[in-house]
Structures are given as structure tokens and as C-alpha cells.
Amino acid sequence: MWIDKLKDVSFDGRMMHNMSLASLSYLNIGGVAKVVCYPLHVEDLSNILNFCFCFNVPVLVLGNASNTLLSDAGWSGVVISLKHFLTKITVENDSIEILGDIRLEKLLAIASKNNIAGFEFLTAIPGVVMASINGNAGAEKCSISDLLMEYKYMDIQGCSHSVSKKDILCSYRKGPLQTFGIIYSACLKGEMSQKDLIQKSVKEKWEYRRNRQPISERSLGCVFKNATDYCAGQLIEHAGLKKKSVGDVAVSDIHANFFVNNGRGKSIDFLNLIEEVRYCVQNKFGVFLELEIKKVGD
Structure with missing residues (x-):
């Protein structure tokens, strides 16, 4: 059985067996996953995906599961989370490049700290960046794809691909991937502004949503x-x-x-x-x- 061969996979991250998906769900709902993998780096991610492909193991990718309803029956294959992925963040002028994954609130804080506007619509959205790109999350007629300049993803066989702005196709709440893939790196571009104006906008949006949504x-x-x-x-x-x-x-x-x-x-x-x-x-x-x-x- 495939689960007995997992120990042979080169993997530096953690593997958890028979883990409750409720602990990975923002809604705190979900059954038991047979295996949950937390890759530390690109090689980990590639190795576990290739293993799942070779042994025909179903794969479920979870970010913060803040827009995903997880079944009470759980998941009989492998769940992959980038929660423990070693993160690298690079800010250059009005662009933010992320390797790994971070929460949207942290992305918003980084943008504000570096006087980069355009990210304020993400205020009070409880997701993580890569899953938000995959689902093209947004609010107020804005979507994260509006900011997306480039991303890297890994396919089901564990092969990496890079996609630039001209080839990115998204629609309402549908991200750029047409088939299975895990986005693990992205470059997002806003516009330079004044920190006090950005913080004022964030505060206004927070107050608006706090009064109108059960955040x-x-x-x-x-x-x-x-x-x-x-x-x-x-x-x-x-x-x-x-x-x-x-x-x-x-x-x-x-x-x-x-x-x-x-x-x-x-x-x-x-x-x-x-x-x-x-x-x-x-x-x-x-x-x-x-x-x-x-x-x-x-």
C-alpha cells in the first residue's frame, strides 16, 4: 500500500498521520486526513507530489481553508499545506515577491510598511496568499489577480513552471490554474503612495467590514x-x-x-x-x- 512507502520519500518537513482536518480549517470543520504533509522547501514539495503521482494518491492542497468546506468524511489521500514552508519575502519599489506562503494580513502589513498601495481591499480577509491567488480572492470589485505579475507553481508530477503577466488568465473567483497545481511563489505589484493614506484606507475598510460582516x-x-x-x-x-x-x-x-x-x-x-x-x-x-x-x- 502507498502509505507504507511514504517513509522512503526524501522529505525534510513534517508528515502527520490520521490528523483532523478541522485543525486546518478556519471554520473548524472537517473529518480525518490519512496523511498531512508540511513541505519545508521546493524539493520537499516536488518529492511528495511526484510520489503521489507515481502511486496515484489523491492530493488535496489547503491554505487557511477560509473559503473551503471540508467533508466530515475527511480525506483518504495526502493533504499538502505550505504552512511550514520556509518563506522568503523580497520588496523592490512597488513590488512584493513571496516564496512560500503568508497570511493576507501580513502581506497587507508589508505593503503598508513599504508605502505600497493597492492591497487595502484584502483587509479582514482571513486567507493566505497562494490559496487566494489560486481562487482569485477579492472584495469591492477588486481581485488579487489585479496585482499578480508572475507566479510559480508545481504540477501533479512535481515539475515547476513559471508564468508571467501576459499569460495569466483569471476570472471572478477563478484563479490562473486550469488544472491541478500548487502555487508556491508569486510577485505582486501595487503602486507607491503615502503610508498615512494607506493606513487610513485600511482602517476605514476594517471598520466597514467589522460592522457589516461577522469577522x-x-x-x-x-x-x-x-x-x-x-x-x-x-x-x-x-x-x-x-x-x-x-x-x-x-x-x-x-x-x-x-x-x-x-x-x-x-x-x-x-x-x-x-x-x-x-x-x-x-x-x-x-x-x-x-x-x-x-x-x-x-
């Missing part, structure tokens, strides 16, 4: 996508679904497009609440809500 609670951000002719949260609210709950998962009373885990919620509770909200909104307004979050797991 202190466990959620996955917006559950459903907005469209040009409707706002999902408004439809859910107008359907009278604020505070609607299934188990310990509830529609937020602050923003109806956020579902929060009030303690012991399960993935199945979240999924059932999705279906109930969809049914009510479609029945009342004739609109089928499309998911913005991702669902993964066995």
Missing part, C-alpha cells in the same frame, strides 16, 4: 456568488433567512451571505443549510444561488 466568528466568507443583477446576501435576507440554522451552523445575523459555525457544526449541517437557503431563495425570487465556496473531501 470575529468562524465562517467561510461569502457562501454564494453575487451576480450583476443581484446581491446574494440581500436575497437571503429578504427571504427572511437571517439566523436560520441547521445544527450548529447558522446564517449570520450580520450578513446573510455568511454562514457561521456556532461551536460544534458539521459539514453536513453546512451543506443542508445551503440547500435550504437555495430552495427558499429560488422559490421566492426565482434565482438559483451559485456557490462561491469550495467543497472538498471524500
Whole structure:
């Protein structure tokens, strides 16, 4: 069996067996993963991916899982997290190059410290950079792909590739990778500004979101996508679904497009609440809500 051969892989990072995915989930929901790998460097990442390819082991890549609903059934293959990847950050003029991964709040702090504007829309988004690029995270009609100048990724066989700005294709909440890949390095470009103006903008956005989103609670951000002719949260609210709950998962009373885990919620509770909200909104307004979050797991 493949799991018995893992010990033969050249790997300097940590490998954890039978680990709860809830500990890797911002929502604190998820079953057990057979193996979780924390690569330290590019060679680790390449080696474990090549192993999984050769033995046909399913791979799941997790950042902060802040927009990913993890199954109660867990994951029967290998989970890869860049949480312990040795990080290198280089700032040059209005550009920030990152090897490894960091939280969006740290990226925002680095930009502010170096008088680089354009990153403020990331305020209060609880994700990490590489996963945010992979999902083209954003807010206020801005997306992280607007800042992306170049990225490097590793394919399923463990081979590295570099992609420059002219070849980057993204769309609403869809990142540049069309097939499986792990983005492990990126160059992001803003514009030079004054630190006090940047900090003022960040403070304003923080206050705005603190009053309009449940940022202190466990959620996955917006559950459903907005469209040009409707706002999902408004439809859910107008359907009278604020505070609607299934188990310990509830529609937020602050923003109806956020579902929060009030303690012991399960993935199945979240999924059932999705279906109930969809049914009510479609029945009342004739609109089928499309998911913005991702669902993964066995």
C-alpha cells in the first residue's frame, strides 16, 4: 500500500498521520486526513507530489481553508499545506515577491510598511496568499489577480513552471490554474503612495467590514456568488433567512451571505443549510444561488 512507502520519500518537513482536518480549517470543520504533509522547501514539495503521482494518491492542497468546506468524511489521500514552508519575502519599489506562503494580513502589513498601495481591499480577509491567488480572492470589485505579475507553481508530477503577466488568465473567483497545481511563489505589484493614506484606507475598510460582516466568528466568507443583477446576501435576507440554522451552523445575523459555525457544526449541517437557503431563495425570487465556496473531501 502507498502509505507504507511514504517513509522512503526524501522529505525534510513534517508528515502527520490520521490528523483532523478541522485543525486546518478556519471554520473548524472537517473529518480525518490519512496523511498531512508540511513541505519545508521546493524539493520537499516536488518529492511528495511526484510520489503521489507515481502511486496515484489523491492530493488535496489547503491554505487557511477560509473559503473551503471540508467533508466530515475527511480525506483518504495526502493533504499538502505550505504552512511550514520556509518563506522568503523580497520588496523592490512597488513590488512584493513571496516564496512560500503568508497570511493576507501580513502581506497587507508589508505593503503598508513599504508605502505600497493597492492591497487595502484584502483587509479582514482571513486567507493566505497562494490559496487566494489560486481562487482569485477579492472584495469591492477588486481581485488579487489585479496585482499578480508572475507566479510559480508545481504540477501533479512535481515539475515547476513559471508564468508571467501576459499569460495569466483569471476570472471572478477563478484563479490562473486550469488544472491541478500548487502555487508556491508569486510577485505582486501595487503602486507607491503615502503610508498615512494607506493606513487610513485600511482602517476605514476594517471598520466597514467589522460592522457589516461577522469577522470575529468562524465562517467561510461569502457562501454564494453575487451576480450583476443581484446581491446574494440581500436575497437571503429578504427571504427572511437571517439566523436560520441547521445544527450548529447558522446564517449570520450580520450578513446573510455568511454562514457561521456556532461551536460544534458539521459539514453536513453546512451543506443542508445551503440547500435550504437555495430552495427558499429560488422559490421566492426565482434565482438559483451559485456557490462561491469550495467543497472538498471524500
